[in-house]
Amino acid sequence: MSTLGKITRRAFVIGSAAIAGGVLFGVYKYKQPYPNPLEKGLAQGDTALTPYVLINATGVTIIVPRAEMGQGVKTTLAALVAEELDIDVQNVKVEHGVPSNAYFNAAVLEEGVPFPPQDDSAMANMARNFMHVPAKFFGVQVTGGSSSTVDAFEKMRMAGATAREALLLAASAKLNLPKNTLRTDNGEVITKDGQRISYTELASLAASIELPDDVKLKPRSQWKQIGRPVPRVDMVEKCTGTATFGIDVLQNEMLYATVKVNPNLGAKCNSYKANNAVNMKGVKAILPLGDIGVAVVATNTWYAFKASEKIEFDWAKTDYAQTTDALFASAIAAFTDEHQDSQMRSDGDVEAILGQAGDATIHREYRAPLLAHATMEPMNATALMKNGELDVWVGTQMATYALSEASRVSGIAKENIRIHTTYLGGGFGRRLEMDFIIYAVMVAKQLEGTPVKVTWTREEDMTHDSYRPFAVARFEGVTDGDSVSALDVKISSPSVMESQMSRLGVSIPGPDSTIVQALWDQAYIIENYRVTGYRVPMGIPVSSWRSVGASQNGFFNESMIDELAIKANADPIEMRLGLVTHQPTRNVLQTAAKMANWGREIPPKHGLGVALVTSFGVPVAEIIEVVNTPRGIKILNVYVVADVGIAIDPLNIEAQLISAVNFGLAAAMMGEITLLNGKVQQTNFHSYDAIRMHQSPVIHTKILENGERIRGIGEPGTPPAAPALANAIFAATGMRIREMPFNKHIQFV
Amino acid sequence: MQLNVNGTSHDVDVDDEMPLLWVLRDELNITGPKFGCGIAMCGACTVHINGQPARSCSIPVGQVSGLVTTIEGLGTPDAMHVVQAAWVEHQVAQCGYCQPGQIMSAAALLQMNPNPDDEAIDRAMSANLCRCGTYPRIRAAVKTAAQNIREKNA
Structure with missing residues (x-):
């Protein structure tokens, strides 16, 4: 049922985005729309029909205010508007637009509710809707949490439908014909006798039209663009070297810079010796970067890189764990009542069953290391401060925060700052951070009047990340016949939310649900079942990394379930099906089993492993086939099935599943960041590699649409990859691997 | 110079x-x-x-x-090279940052070997990293481009 029925036309035209649930909560302020950012700076003849549709004489522009970082959102969201506006998305211009609270993401906080995603009760949905209120108050324009399509599905279609309605009414007035005699087709209004008027001709009249309240969305049966493959609007640019990433921004008279920041993350730079670096060829200046390092400015990025190597630093130390062993010791030490963060599941009487089982209880411990995001495009931003105004060109996942931080650092009011959001050469959560933006503004502030592009070396990028947290999981399980009668799950990890929010100057009270994500909220029904999260005190910065807590917890949980199945002498798929009643989740598992022909005779040295993880509301089953060759493990096939509720673009969803699987496999096989003397030891792709062509398996995908509502798919394919691989390796070799990365224990070919 | x-x-x-x-x-x-x-x-x-x-x-x-x-x-957006056209046909790019390098490696491979098998593709393309993991579509696009080149030369 559409919550958008409650939207008034006026709110929409003025520029509110979805205000789902606003009436329900009766919060006046919440209902108040944000101003339409397109109305500022409209040129003569431009018409902004909603915050998402801009029409002028040259054509129709759709605003997609989410970061295009590979997930295809620029095309997918534009298609939602285009479908209802009745214009082919290939015939419009698509732009990111300016940062604006009007583009807040209502869905990004929905995951934080204390109801598992399988719960579709009125109470659970009310809680999810309630999360739209803080999301709107904060006005956070964020791209992450697999939330863009969830957030946009109704409001961007509604934006298209509202604009189309305005254009129809304008045509009706202009031609003096009843509206119901008019129709639209691909950017034109058409009369009964075949007269055609383009949207561009009607736009200025449409802007002054009073709209009825009952704008309706097309039924699914009439969709022409949603539900089928739409060629990506960024594809040709990206295949011809003409797409502009942050690192490609060109400005007249631009200088090039790089930064050197304390590798003891968060600690100060005590002092530095420039060693004549400023006199090296091409070097213009060595500038302090607050109290944490320096920037080297030159006429060419490479001159800046070379000179930065000449500088000697005296770095202050941090007071957090200085080695990898100390990190894991801190996780073990946090398994205490004092550090308990949450207990979001406590069914039956786990203690009693574990006590009765005694020695028959299976105790297991699993570990996952820190991981870098390692986007292909190293961190960078370009900034120009001039005449009290500031321009920043950057690929960011958090446009409104970027604006706030640029204002804070520069001292320039937000209204005099322009953030130009470019393509992102990978995000994976890294570009939710503000450091690369802050540094560029710090440099621009010291070089007033000169545009400067600040590019990090790969070494700086890899050693100055905010990492996927390390984690230790402890399980105690009891089997009963061919099933599980008790499972006690304890997980210890630093809090992503605490670390991330502290860097934004925000503190969030209460537990961090990402610590127990993909543990407490799975579809399994076990009579005696407890999930407890423990929070390791803040230390090395940690952050969201594609699929967040599920990236490690999926591995832990699904490895343990596999161990229990083997202990119970049960088929791993049959046992899982015995624990799941949620029908869409059962379907993904059964479909994957069929695709992989589960139960067939397995050739010698081959092994099949399965994993089932729900994250961001999407149940995903993966079955991996490996062969144990004399040179190591070869991954042959991956069968992946996901239920997204409604598939906006199946070809793009397939791409996201392939991407997520390879991202998960890379981490499982070889991903590891280690610490020594407080510093990250991996500096470049020679020591922190990822999956490459010769290791990439054949990936078979299937998309289902049985889920209760639409879901995002950027992340959910990642978590099952590691456990499915671990379980396949066990099936092929008998070796059970309980820590990532697996190449500490076994070779891959 | x-x-x-x-x-x-x-x-x-x-x-x-x-x-x-x-x-x-x-x-x-x-x-x-x-x-x-x-x-x-x-x-x-x-x-x-x-x-x-x-x-x-x-x-x-x-x-x-x-x-x-x-x-x-x-090649240019209006006049793409056969490899670029195959990339678009297979909708290979995601974030797209590595793709200029991938395409240049593939174009060089096909110049020398217009009929590469999977092993030859692995050898030529494994020096190019893609964090989005677009490898299956890269492989498919290389094969399509190879076929189009062979047909043109036939």
Whole structure:
């Protein structure tokens, strides 16, 4: 049922985005729309029909205010508007637009509710809707949490439908014909006798039209663009070297810079010796970067890189764990009542069953290391401060925060700052951070009047990340016949939310649900079942990394379930099906089993492993086939099935599943960041590699649409990859691997 | 020194040791070749020198003799090279940052071997990293481009 029925036309035209649930909560302020950012700076003849549709004489522009970082959102969201506006998305211009609270993401906080995603009760949905209120108050324009399509599905279609309605009414007035005699087709209004008027001709009249309240969305049966493959609007640019990433921004008279920041993350730079670096060829200046390092400015990025190597630093130390062993010791030490963060599941009487089982209880411990995001495009931003105004060109996942931080650092009011959001050469959560933006503004502030592009070396990028947290999981399980009668799950990890929010100057009270994500909220029904999260005190910065807590917890949980199945002498798929009643989740598992022909005779040295993880509301089953060759493990096939509720673009969803699987496999096989003397030891792709062509398996995908509502798919394919691989390796070799990365224990070919 | 890029000769006045990549990007504003690692480990900077694939981040410009071709010189949005067209047909790119390098590696492979098997594709393409993991579509696009080249030559 559409919550958008409650939207008034006026709110929409003025520029509110979805205000789902606003009436329900009766919060006046919440209902108040944000101003339409397109109305500022409209040129003569431009018409902004909603915050998402801009029409002028040259054509129709759709605003997609989410970061295009590979997930295809620029095309997918534009298609939602285009479908209802009745214009082919290939015939419009698509732009990111300016940062604006009007583009807040209502869905990004929905995951934080204390109801598992399988719960579709009125109470659970009310809680999810309630999360739209803080999301709107904060006005956070964020791209992450697999939330863009969830957030946009109704409001961007509604934006298209509202604009189309305005254009129809304008045509009706202009031609003096009843509206119901008019129709639209691909950017034109058409009369009964075949007269055609383009949207561009009607736009200025449409802007002054009073709209009825009952704008309706097309039924699914009439969709022409949603539900089928739409060629990506960024594809040709990206295949011809003409797409502009942050690192490609060109400005007249631009200088090039790089930064050197304390590798003891968060600690100060005590002092530095420039060693004549400023006199090296091409070097213009060595500038302090607050109290944490320096920037080297030159006429060419490479001159800046070379000179930065000449500088000697005296770095202050941090007071957090200085080695990898100390990190894991801190996780073990946090398994205490004092550090308990949450207990979001406590069914039956786990203690009693574990006590009765005694020695028959299976105790297991699993570990996952820190991981870098390692986007292909190293961190960078370009900034120009001039005449009290500031321009920043950057690929960011958090446009409104970027604006706030640029204002804070520069001292320039937000209204005099322009953030130009470019393509992102990978995000994976890294570009939710503000450091690369802050540094560029710090440099621009010291070089007033000169545009400067600040590019990090790969070494700086890899050693100055905010990492996927390390984690230790402890399980105690009891089997009963061919099933599980008790499972006690304890997980210890630093809090992503605490670390991330502290860097934004925000503190969030209460537990961090990402610590127990993909543990407490799975579809399994076990009579005696407890999930407890423990929070390791803040230390090395940690952050969201594609699929967040599920990236490690999926591995832990699904490895343990596999161990229990083997202990119970049960088929791993049959046992899982015995624990799941949620029908869409059962379907993904059964479909994957069929695709992989589960139960067939397995050739010698081959092994099949399965994993089932729900994250961001999407149940995903993966079955991996490996062969144990004399040179190591070869991954042959991956069968992946996901239920997204409604598939906006199946070809793009397939791409996201392939991407997520390879991202998960890379981490499982070889991903590891280690610490020594407080510093990250991996500096470049020679020591922190990822999956490459010769290791990439054949990936078979299937998309289902049985889920209760639409879901995002950027992340959910990642978590099952590691456990499915671990379980396949066990099936092929008998070796059970309980820590990532697996190449500490076994070779891959 | 003189540098011929995409058929145009440029006068450049830089340190001989400067890697070709940074001459292209910061001196000539040719930004198709990307900076990824600086140590020839990721392939994002791949260009052709006299038709051979080269990691431009690790070749001093002073050692470059011959014709340099970048992704911009391979084909344009209005006149794409057969490999670029295959990339679009298979909707390969996601974030797209590594794709200029991937396409240049693939184009060089097909120049030498218009009928590569999976092993040949693995060998030629494994120096190019893609964090989005687009490898299955890259493989499919290489095969489509190969077929189109063979049909054109037949």
